[in-house]
Amino acid sequence: MLVVLAILFIGCSVFVENFLSLANMKGLALAVSMTGMVACTMLFCLAAGDFDLSIGSVVACAGVIAAVVMNRTGSITVGIATALAFGAVVGVVNGFVVAKLKINALITTLASMQIVRGLGFIVSGGSAVGIGHEAFFVLGNSTVLGIPTPIWITAACFAVFGFLLNRTVFGRDTLAVGGNAEAAHLAGIAVERVKIVIFTAQGLMAAFAGIVLASRVTSGQPNTSVGFELEVISACVLGGVSLTGGIGNMGFVIAGVLIMGIVQNAMNLMNVPTFYQYVARGTILLAAVLFDRWKRRNQPV
Amino acid sequence: MSMEFPGVKALQEVSFEVHAGSIHALMGENGAGKSTLLKILSGAHHPSGGSIAVDGRRVEFITTADALRAGVAVIYQELHLVPEMTVAENLFLGHLPQRLGLVDRNELAAAAHRQLEFIGEPLDPATKLGRLPLAQRQMVEIAKALTRGARIIAFDEPTSSLSDREVRRLVTIIRELKTRGCAILYVSHRIEEIFTLCDRITILRDGKHVETAALENLTRDQVVHRMVGRELADIYGYMPRPTSGDGLTIEGLLGPGLAAPLSLHAEAGEIFGIFGLVGAGRTELLRLIFGATPRSGGRILVRGQPVEIASPRDAIEAGIMLCPEDRKKDGIVPVRSVLENINLSARRRNARAGVLINESWERGNAQKWIDQLRVRTPSARQLIRNLSGGNQQKVILGRWLSENIKVILFDEPTRGIDVGAKSEIYQLMQSLARDGVCVVMVSSELPEVLGVSDRIAVMRQGRIAAMVERGEANEEKLLKLALPLETSAATPDIN
Numbered sequence: 095m096l097v098v099l100a101i102l103f104i105g106c107s108v109f110v111e112n113f114l115s116l117a118n119m120k121g122l123a124l125a126v127s128m129t130g131m132v133a134c135t136m137l138f139c140l141a142a143g144d145f146d147l148s149i150g151s152v153v154a155c156a157g158v159i160a161a162v163v164m165n166r167t168g169s170i171t172v173g174i175a176t177a178l179a180f181g182a183v184v185g186v187v188n189g190f191v192v193a194k195l196k197i198n199a200l201i202t203t204l205a206s207m208q209i210v211r212g213l214g215f216i217v218s219g220g221s222a223v224g225i226g227h228e229a230f231f232v233l234g235n236s237t238v239l240g241i242p243t244p245i246w247i248t249a250a251c252f253a254v255f256g257f258l259l260n261r262t263v264f265g266r267d268t269l270a271v272g273g274n275a276e277a278a279h280l281a282g283i284a285v286e287r288v289k290i291v292i293f294t295a296q297g298l299m300a301a302f303a304g305i306v307l308a309s310r311v312t313s314g315q316p317n318t319s320v321g322f323e324l325e326v327i328s329a330c331v332l333g334g335v336s337l338t339g340g341i342g343n344m345g346f347v348i349a350g351v352l353i354m355g356i357v358q359n360a361m362n363l364m365n366v367p368t369f370y371q372y373v374a375r376g377t378i379l380l381a382a383v384l385f386d387r388w389k390r391r392n393q394p395v
Numbered sequence: 396m397s398m399e400f401p402g403v404k405a406l407q408e409v410s411f412e413v414h415a416g417s418i419h420a421l422m423g424e425n426g427a428g429k430s431t432l433l434k435i436l437s438g439a440h441h442p443s444g445g446s447i448a449v450d451g452r453r454v455e456f457i458t459t460a461d462a463l464r465a466g467v468a469v470i471y472q473e474l475h476l477v478p479e480m481t482v483a484e485n486l487f488l489g490h491l492p493q494r495l496g497l498v499d500r501n502e503l504a505a506a507a508h509r510q511l512e513f514i515g516e517p518l519d520p521a522t523k524l525g526r527l528p529l530a531q532r533q534m535v536e537i538a539k540a541l542t543r544g545a546r547i548i549a550f551d552e553p554t555s556s557l558s559d560r561e562v563r564r565l566v567t568i569i570r571e572l573k574t575r576g577c578a579i580l581y582v583s584h585r586i587e588e589i590f591t592l593c594d595r596i597t598i599l600r601d602g603k604h605v606e607t608a609a610l611e612n613l614t615r616d617q618v619v620h621r622m623v624g625r626e627l628a629d630i631y632g633y634m635p636r637p638t639s640g641d642g643l644t645i646e647g648l649l650g651p652g653l654a655a656p657l658s659l660h661a662e663a664g665e666i667f668g669i670f671g672l673v674g675a676g677r678t679e680l681l682r683l684i685f686g687a688t689p690r691s692g693g694r695i696l697v698r699g700q701p702v703e704i705a706s707p708r709d710a711i712e713a714g715i716m717l718c719p720e721d722r723k724k725d726g727i728v729p730v731r732s733v734l735e736n737i738n739l740s741a742r743r744r745n746a747r748a749g750v751l752i753n754e755s756w757e758r759g760n761a762q763k764w765i766d767q768l769r770v771r772t773p774s775a776r777q778l779i780r781n782l783s784g785g786n787q788q789k790v791i792l793g794r795w796l797s798e799n800i801k802v803i804l805f806d807e808p809t810r811g812i813d814v815g816a817k818s819e820i821y822q823l824m825q826s827l828a829r830d831g832v833c834v835v836m837v838s839s840e841l842p843e844v845l846g847v848s849d850r851i852a853v854m855r856q857g858r859i860a861a862m863v864e865r866g867e868a869n870e871e872k873l874l875k876l877a878l879p880l881e882t883s884a885a886t887p888d889i890n
Contacts, residue, residue, distance in 0.1 A: 269728075276724060
């Protein structure tokens with residue numbers, strides 16, 4: 095997949111005007127920052143052999159909750175804390191249903207996706223909720239050393255979760271659970287706890303992404319991020335994460351996120367109409383995964 | 396009708412013939428090339444050289460369908476059936492009888508009935524396959540091969556998960572196939588079985604053809620010798636050892652699979668065998684002790700101390716380890732490396748600050764057990780699924796040897812493992828016992844139980860039917876004790 099990324103990057107640099115400019119690079123990174131953040135926890139979720147489809151709804155609902163609570167209480171901290179707590183609760187419930195009640199993660203999160211989307215509309219009354227606290231917009235719109243804050247946050251997430259996956263017992267346990275849950279259980283790994291923790295982290299991360307998004311657009315939008323979960327899962331798949339669990343690598347997921355971002359960015363620069371962008375994105379996802387498999391098969395084992 | 400494999404290159408020039416109306420054994424240690432050969436035969440793998448001839452005509456199998464058309468069927472250990480479909484649908488999978496493009500249900504039921512009758516399996520063709528015990532599924536697989544007109548049938552360790560009675564049924568059917576002129580290729584690790592059933596044998600070693608001969612010209616020792624390439628005097632190598640006090644004590648254990656509260660006592664330094672037929676509750680007993688299935692009552696003591704076990708993790712912390720029967724399903728994490736699989740459990744105790752992976756310890760520990768247990772792997776980073784069954788078992792052993800073992804539970808420790816690796820595992824059990832570990836071994840292979848155990852508990856219908864000392868045990872006695880009683884009258888628990 096790194097080869098695909100390199101080819102794509104060089105190709106775009108050569109053929110797409112303005113692609114390599116500093117402003118565009120920043121724009122590209124900012125555009126993928128949310129996908130990148132949530133891909134970190136999605137990587138864990140997929141590596142443990144599960145799915146989470148509810149994240150798009152959580153992003154929207156958390157943004158709305160943050161906006162509404164901030165406007166009511168006048169406190170940014172309380173608004174953020176409430177939204178995060180909401181994300182954590184959704185995650186715990188998802189995790190509990192999947193791990194303890196043994197309901198398939200696809201079905202569980204398909205249900206919570208709709209419930210949470212509905213809650214977002216109920217809380218917001220169906221329309222965008224403007225936020226009246228200037229200080230809150232700093233999170234999404236400030237820059238540090240000339241680079242937008244969300245990019246720093248995403249980079250930090252990559253580092254932290256990459257470290258968690260490779261260097262901690264929890265990370266290795268996650269891969270073992272995804273690779274063979276029964277064998278992991280019989281080797282003394284607390285399989286249910288691992289899954290609940292992962293779903294909780296996923297809910298928290300999605301809520302956090304929702305807060306950052308609300309800060310960037312200065313409002314809570316109940317309609318936002320529809321299909322975001324598929325974008326994140328696509329990025330992970332591009333990054334070689336196995337949908338059946340047990341295989342995942344943070345470096346490759348970063349590559350996957352960047353591939354998605356570059357494709358989107360290049361098409362925008364070339365003024366490809368939105369309708370065609372969908373077709374192109376799907377085609378590229380399939381092509382990249384096929385190419386990756388073909389390359390692996392031709393490698394000596 | 397004959398088959399030849401002249402110069403299949405992956406197998407380094409293996410050539411032999413299988414005659415029509417004969418049962419041809421194929422033996423060799425794991426990794427000797429038996430599976431490769433079967434895969435080539437079924438059309439799943441393509442040989443890099445050489446050819447296959449059926450009835451003297453050269454054939455080429457590009458797909459598995461080509462092999463089936465040529466009358467060749469391979470019956471694998473893991474059966475290729477769909478559990479959610481009925482017996483009849485499975486029998487005709489891929490060529491269901493049709494009328495006007497729709498499945499002809501009546502014809503399907505009738506044809507299925509005929510096939511089942513022929514192999515003497517009085518099954519309702521409308522039963523969902525998933526409800527049948529493994530032995531009957533195997534019969535369905537054989538019937539399926541016959542519905543496709545297979546005249547060359549290869550069996551890959553067909554008896555490895557069957558009880559003795561089921562084995563006898565299978566043997567009858569295979570002999571019937573022989574009299575009907577089928578050519579049978581029979582892969583098995585069980586030497587006794589080969590000698591009672593087969594006419595000729597081909598022995599492979601490290602992908603090379605060692606010998607093809609009539610079995611009547613060979614002795615058991617000669618066969619083993621040719622397979623292993625070295626003398627194996629006594630594969631069990633039993634030596635009496637002293638025991639050293641309490642090892643594992645079970646008092647009034649109750650839970651799924653057990654018919655009555657079960658108690659047993661095994662000493663530290665003892666090898667405690669548990670023999671029983673399939674369904675006697677042996678695996679269930681081990682899972683209850685290990686905390687893998689919640690128990691509904693009873694106490695467990697390790698070295699005389701009561702231990703609280705609610706999960707496998709508790710058991711491991713109390714010093715009890717379990718090597719499960721089904722390695723692929725319960726033992727290994729196939730997509731992870733040998734290193735990961737060895738350190739799966741012990742890494743928790745050896746992590747820095749309890750959470751950070753201690754890389755150098757993990758590398759050292761994995762390499763230590765790879766060396767000591769002689770795991771055949773190119774490196775510690777190799778995926779475990781690429782290893783043979785015997786080597787996977789050694790990796791699981793390495794996982795437990797990295798812990799503080801007080802009691803180790805083996806469930807069918809040598810199932811599907813070749814003679815050489817078997818012998819190594821028996822040696823290891825004895826060396827563990829010598830070091831004061833209490834070894835509990837469940838097995839349905841009588842020679843194995845008799846060969847390594849100090850004492851043997853015979854299980855029958857969810858309870859311990861009898862305890863037999865090593866000196867007093869023989870095959871007939873154990874088997875008699877293990878056979879289910881005709882009436883369901885309660886039997887007193889001995890012990």
